[in-house]
Amino acid sequence: MQPNYKNALSNPIFGVISKAAKELQLETYVIGGYVRDYILQRGIAKDIDVVAVGSGIALAKKVSALLPGNPKVSIFKTYGTAMLKSGGIELEFVGARKESYSENSRNPSVENGTLQDDQNRRDFTINALALSLNDATFGDLLDPFEGVEDLQKKIIRTPLDPDITYSDDPLRMLRAIRFATQLDFKIEKDSLNAISRNADRIKIISKERIVDEIHKILMAPQPSKGFALLHKTKLLKYIFPELVALQGIEEKEGQRHKDNFWHTLEVVDNIAETTDNLWLRWAALLHDIGKAPTKRFDKKIGWTFHGHEFVGSKMVYKLFKRLKMPLNDKMKFVQKMVLMSSRPIALANDVTDSAVRRLVFDAGDYIEDLMTLCEADITTKNPKKFRKYHNNFQKVRDKIVEVEERDKIRNFQPPVSGEEIMETFNLKPSREIGIIKDAIKEAILEGEIPNEYEAAQQYMLKKGKEIGLTPAV
Template identity: 60%
Template sequence: MQFEMTAQEEALFKTIAQAAQKLGFPTYVIGGYVRDRLLGRSSKGKDLDLVCVGSGIELAKAIAKCLKPQPKVVTYARFGTAALHHKDWEIELVGARKESYRPESRKPIVEDGTLEDDQNRRDFTINALAISLNEADFGQLLDPFGGLADLEAKCIRTPLAPETTFSDDPLRMMRAIRFASQLGFEIEEKTFAAIQSERERIHIISQERISSELNKIMLSTKPSLGLSLLFKSGLLELIFPELYAMHGVDEKEGVRHKDNFWHTLKVVDNMAEKSDDLWMRWSALLHDIAKPLTKRYFKGQGWSFHGHEAVGGKLVPKIFKRFKLPLDQKMKKVQKIVSMHQRPILLTQDRENITDSAIRRLLFEAGDDLEDLLLMCEADSTTANPKKLARYADNLIFLRQRLQEVEEKDHLRQWQPPISGEEIMETFQIKPSKQVGQLKNAIREAILDGLIANEYEAARNFMLEQAAAMDLFPKK
């Protein structure tokens, strides 16, 4: 089968072909680029993987000399790979190779090989498709494992026996699930059974590689497809026991609670419809993560998960650290949303009695993350009852109106108390101390409670009154 090229592709591919021919290296475009072009998938960039029967580094340098402007070649001698950037193309080159893992090792044994060897080591049939850039069959689609038929059938299948493929590189188990999630494909029955039987092998894979695949699943159009496959395969229990522990429903005295795992997956999907932001999706994934730890049954009252949001907030840094995720503002944002996700909902349970003070505190504590917090609340509604759904949505609309009213009046979204600790120390000629903190807190609370206006003079007068009661005035 001949691969239909665009004019841009043909020009670049012929340049590559000429450089490869001079070196005598048979060369092929392989993998994701071929798959996505055949699927008609568009991507932000153009990542091109080339495999040659020879030195990928030597070929990269030869190709660079043929391009204008001449790109810089980045080489990775240890792995025999090279990369270069040309216009909007990111090109990676590697020599054809055999690759396998020892039972206890995370690092592969790599040997030179043929194109057939290289295709054999590919993870799935849809990623083993190759386009020849050689003079004799330029543009020919090479499909040794029926990858084209699997594309049409929307099937994820391994080129070799799946047990061999997954044992050699256990990360491929997660990649199978990731591709199923990204593409909306199904994993072939024998392939999925092999994931289940080989799942313990995931322990030899580094956390960084596991987290990278998990993040790609999270960024799928419908993340629950991949997350549910992780659960059904047994991998989730091994890589994310806290999330796995949310599964199941307990019953006492005929009273049951909802399955928090499947509820969470629905919330993540809801968030995915609203936001492409990875960390908002992580907020959705972790919002109820502490429910298994806080689950209690009270006779005559039913099930309670009291304080799960606070406990969940404390778990976020631990989970991020274990998954090697950034421990910066991204983590702090997720932590804040998890810790506060119940606040807006609880406020609306008694709409008529929401005080300005409660609104001020929500504005102050949510700060710049207020809109994301409200987005989390919207995603958290998974009821199938139309009346409950409408009431929940109406309550959030009402809360937004109240927040806007108080914000316009008090300007608390990015608020800092008008009196600083430095001014307190200078005014009363005192050093940093517990009393300074007490005064700052008293001023802040007075403003949030509406006892004084959010302005400098009112705050300073209040400070002097409080300081007099605390006997902080300098002695004369």
């Protein structure tokens, strides 16, 4: 006897779908993530997949006709699917199908099939679970691959031969790792080995699809689990060779450096505990990528990574471009975080007003994000050092508040404008204007003068005289 999950179908929308299916005489089921998340008690999903043994498009149209307001049905004829939204829920309807794949594409040839065919084509046993929406069996669970048992054992496993599953659609390899990371599950041994064997197949997947999965791994509670699996299965070298290059410890003349790859994963986990800002998590992931190309050994001082922040910030652009990610303010934010990632660390032992003013001026509205990143970068296992570093960062934070309240440096513009300098010295646009403006800015940042109009005006006159300018009468 099949277990019954009628409580999972208490939302009135399921009654409407069931009625529509009965009128069309279509076998119909809820399948996939909605069923999985209900059994895991992860909250009610807002995306629901409905499979009909017959036309999913016809079922979607009938459901729309039965719903108040007849919500719009979006039809995707190529895939034989249809979507509609109702009451904050997004429903996707598809006809049961079986699929066959060619070697160079993840887009299958599709033909009509049975529910069993449809469950066979699913990526994982835990996503092949189906609940009946048919009158006689409403709420019955159909679990042909023991997916419920896999949920209980916290296992990711493919319904069929994993080599075929992953070779057919290589995106499933990333999805396996993403689900293992999000749910804190293990990938079953045969399935994990199959990912390693098929890793090079990821090359046929679009960059956009890959990045979408990486985003979801990054937003998991413990992203390091996903990146460790990407590394273990050799997928990482196809996606982020810059990260793979950080792995390993080298020793020369008795001096070693830390493994910057595993350190990076610790930083990402640390920052995941404090922020849900996806792009700040990206900054944590990429903050040390400049260390591989800048690594040098100096007999006097040991291993160095001079300028790795600058080199890393340039690498961010190349990486974003290669992965077809946005080359906009989000990319610039990540670049800025990488470029400035060592600045607060350098300040921590000598917290001067002028250094903090420069830090706040350069970081602008991102000063809090920068401090969050730097605190996540503390991965020492020595409790005494850990406390010391955090205490030092607290001093920097306190000084930032003090300097901000007094000097109003964040995003400031020099109190004297370029137009006023031109008028004062009867100048046309010229380099002298820039010299004076920069001098005023530097004087304020160094604490020579307060960030006030009268002091800046007097400094303008002084600087103008120094470079041979005479005020207009």
